[in-house]
Amino acid sequence: MTRATASARPPGRPRSGVNAVVFAATLSAVHELGYARATVDRIAAAAGVAKTTIYRRWPSKGELVVDCLLDAFGPVPLEGAGRAELMSSAVRWIAAKISEPGVGDAFAGVFSDAVSDPALRKVLSARLQEPYRVALREALGEPDGRVLFFIDVVVGTLLHRMGMTGEPMVEADVAELVEMVVPHFGGDAGTAEGVSRGSR
Template sequence: MVSEELDDVGPRGLRLPHQARHADERVCRAGVFGEAHGRPGRPRSGVNDVVFAATLRTVHELGYARATVERIAVAAGVAKTTIYRRWPSRGDLIVDCLIDAFGPIPMESTSPTEIMSTAVHWIAGKISEPGVGDAFAGVFSDAVSDPALREVLSTRLQDPVVQYLSGGHRSPL
């Protein structure tokens, strides 16, 4: 990490060491614009985790209807474009957030009845967590009038469960 005093403001309001004021020098300053020998820009690892946590927190605090992508981005400390690059809509974000929150359903049986019972109990327990229940109810409610979101829910949530119940043997979520 560069330890010299930061005394100048560069692009996007980033503080620069006085030696890194020129564009051709910026790429050599690890910790200012990214790693010196790695990919330029800020590190991207963990962005999904941060966005998912901010999504659930925002839904919990403001309710599903007021949890806009803009508010989620602010809560996560990322740009809206960071979110829209990964998820084309709030519905897509919420579905992936829920899949992440639920994690793999513990499947200890091969009986379809027991599997369904386990899945229902697992989901019921998860929706009691802050933000999860409101996000779950909200995304399903939105899907009533949004065919694209219905397709996302079908593809990402329903189809894996149906596949599992008809002979696939990996956890549906």
């Protein structure tokens, strides 16, 4: 085994590092124009890149935005003393992310496109939901169904507020959201008597 089995590096001109620039341009365009009017052409122009370059990397506008969100979110911060703190920090983290300029719009935008586009829906759930679901499942020790329900509640609530008002949820309401979900999902393992008293 001389030179490593895995390809040393693919031949041809390597891709230039435009992903970050495109992501920034995407968020900025979505923030300023809204999801629907954030044209691929406009994003390309803002990023100083040809449209073909974008379509070479992402097969559709939807997938571009999904990757963009993935990049914007990064991994869930799962530090925290107990379950309560852990859940609380996760909720506050996603709420903060969705509040960032462009992110909430972009999220709601792809989400809405995905409603009518099964292919995009698959991408959305596989790329954007799956990793967090897995991470949360391991951190909380809850079955998949519960974790998915947790995500539905938290993200759904935040997006609904965003969609209805055009503004991200204010701090006080995020706090109430935390107060609602933490007890339900078992405030603190060991102390709470009704952990996962859900019917499942």
